[in-house]
Amino acid sequence: MALNKPITLKSIFYTAVSLVWIFGLSAIGHIVMVLIEKYNPAIKYDFAWGCAIVGLVVLYLTRFFSSDGWQSFIGCLAGLSVWFAWEYSLMYGASRLGVTYTWNGSYPEYRMMTWTYMMFVMVFTYLLFQESVRCNFIFFLRRTFRLMRGPVATGKVYNYGPRTFFEYIMVTWCFYILLMLAYDEELLGVYSWFTYLLFFASFSVFFYLTYKLLGYDRFGANLRYAIPTVTILWNDVEILAKWGMLKEPWVHINWPIMSVIIGGFAISTWLIVRDLRKRKLGMIETHDIT
Amino acid sequence: MNLKAFSLFCLLALVLSGGASAQEKSLKEKRAERLLDLEKRFFEASREGKTIKGVLVEGNSLFNGTTAPHQRPWGQPYTADELKAARQSAERNSKVFLLSKDGTLYYPTVKKGVAVSQSLGAYRFERVLTEEQKKTNTFTWATLVPMVGREIEVLGEVYDGYAGVKGLYIEAVGFEGEYLVGRND
Numbered sequence: 001m002a003l004n005k006p007i008t009l010k011s012i013f014y015t016a017v018s019l020v021w022i023f024g025l026s027a028i029g030h031i032v033m034v035l036i037e038k039y040n041p042a043i044k045y046d047f048a049w050g051c052a053i054v055g056l057v058v059l060y061l062t063r064f065f066s067s068d069g070w071q072s073f074i075g076c077l078a079g080l081s082v083w084f085a086w087e088y089s090l091m092y093g094a095s096r097l098g099v100t101y102t103w104n105g106s107y108p109e110y111r112m113m114t115w116t117y118m119m120f121v122m123v124f125t126y127l128l129f130q131e132s133v134r135c136n137f138i139f140f141l142r143r144t145f146r147l148m149r150g151p152v153a154t155g156k157v158y159n160y161g162p163r164t165f166f167e168y169i170m171v172t173w174c175f176y177i178l179l180m181l182a183y184d185e186e187l188l189g190v191y192s193w194f195t196y197l198l199f200f201a202s203f204s205v206f207f208y209l210t211y212k213l214l215g216y217d218r219f220g221a222n223l224r225y226a227i228p229t230v231t232i233l234w235n236d237v238e239i240l241a242k243w244g245m246l247k248e249p250w251v252h253i254n255w256p257i258m259s260v261i262i263g264g265f266a267i268s269t270w271l272i273v274r275d276l277r278k279r280k281l282g283m284i285e286t287h288d289i290t
Numbered sequence: 291m292n293l294k295a296f297s298l299f300c301l302l303a304l305v306l307s308g309g310a311s312a313q314e315k316s317l318k319e320k321r322a323e324r325l326l327d328l329e330k331r332f333f334e335a336s337r338e339g340k341t342i343k344g345v346l347v348e349g350n351s352l353f354n355g356t357t358a359p360h361q362r363p364w365g366q367p368y369t370a371d372e373l374k375a376a377r378q379s380a381e382r383n384s385k386v387f388l389l390s391k392d393g394t395l396y397y398p399t400v401k402k403g404v405a406v407s408q409s410l411g412a413y414r415f416e417r418v419l420t421e422e423q424k425k426t427n428t429f430t431w432a433t434l435v436p437m438v439g440r441e442i443e444v445l446g447e448v449y450d451g452y453a454g455v456k457g458l459y460i461e462a463v464g465f466e467g468e469y470l471v472g473r474n475d
Contacts, residue, residue, distance in 0.1 A: 040317050094412060095408050095412060096408075098383055098409030098412060099383070099411075100380065100381060100383050100409060101411065101435050101436060102436070103378075103380065103381055103435050103438065104436070105469070108412050185378070186378065244468075244470070247427055252427050254427070
């Protein structure tokens with residue numbers, strides 16, 4: 001287990017880089033959508049098709065990479081790409097169905113997404129009982145509710161690319177649904193107890209997950225674990241913006257702040273790629289722990 | 291992946307993003323020109339009294355007589371409970387109308403000649419900002435539902451409509467305060 005490993009400077013470095021990279025990825029994803037909507041909305045559905053195709057092709061390409069680090073890195077990019085396509089498909093559906101904005105400002109596509117919650121529950125239930133799934137949270141649920149009849153699958157995993165792709169999509173989907181249910185004034189509301197609870201729970205869980213993340217000292221596992229960690233922090237960013245306490249730089253196109261985020265993303269990409277290259281060349285010792 | 295392949299990828303991304311950035315600049319300029327023109331026409335029309343000022347009201351409760359925003363003091367079309375219900379109905383795609391001070395009811399619609407259109411509740415209207423508002427980095431667009439119950443000023447085209455209800459193509463809107471209620475109001 002990751003927590004049995006000592007926290008070293010090396011693991012702090014890997015954690016920081018992974019967090020910056022995943023955060024940058026989400027922020028850049030948002031600003032790309034905002035820029036398209038603002039300056040050239042006519043291309044958005046072509047862009048969505050492009051993203052879907054590129055995402056799926058890139059996902060296929062992960063089969064040619066043996067390292068779990070490269071697989072996770074590329075799987076993450078493929079996940080974001082296909083997520084773009086999913087959001088745009090909902091945008092198109094909302095436009096066709098005449099879904100309006102809400103009075104507290106939620107966008108039609110996210111209103112549509114709210115009501116996919118039962119689909120999410122069905123997919124999650126499958127994952128819960130699928131022996132080969134090794135997500136820590138699902139392990140926790142299996143242990144707590146004694147869900148498994150036999151031992152879970154062990155051994156080396158060879159397809160981290162598709163797993164990371166799927167993880168990225170599932171985690172993002174889960175928290176969008178949670179936020180949208182919280183924002184729904186007919187169910188809970190932006191200033192309801194649930195939204196406050198979600199805010200403080202997300203804040204606390206982010207620190208807990210970061211502490212756990214410190215136990216991983218290589219980019220494969222670290223990147224995968226950083227996805228839920230950053231997405232949970234992102235809940236707080238979204239809620240603060242909804243409360244009017246934060247003007248998101250990617251929504252209001254604040255270039256000075258976005259430049260810092262893009263710079264951080266570029267540097268972290270370079271650090272990850274350099275590390276993965278060195279590891280492949282055997283310049284960094286790798287223990288097969290994942 | 292070796293370094294050469296990665297460098298090639300970065301180079302390609304740089305070239306593509308350079309092209310995209312140049313295109314974005316030109317699109318940005320076009321948009322800026324359009325907004326400037328809109329702003330000029332909006333304030334000119336406003337000075338000449340050619341804009342339409344009114345409050346946005348929810349249609350279902352107005353037409354079935356559940357609410358009577360036209361009989362209430364100007365600027366307060368609903369009680370707190372009525373407003374909550376009106377917003378809820380508007381979210382559920384009940385149509386939103388503009389009620390002007392002289393009692394004329396306007397049905398927001400698309401430009402004359404457009405045959406296939408979408409619900410205007412899902413449409414983003416350009417928002418004209420005053421110099422003070424520009425300093426606040428506020429939203430540069432607005433949609434109808436969040437503004438139900440609020441007074442807005444519209445630059446657009448008025449059509450004859452039907453049975454006294456006029457058609458209104460909204461080109462741009464202007465209003466005080468933030469677009470979303472509760473945000474820095």
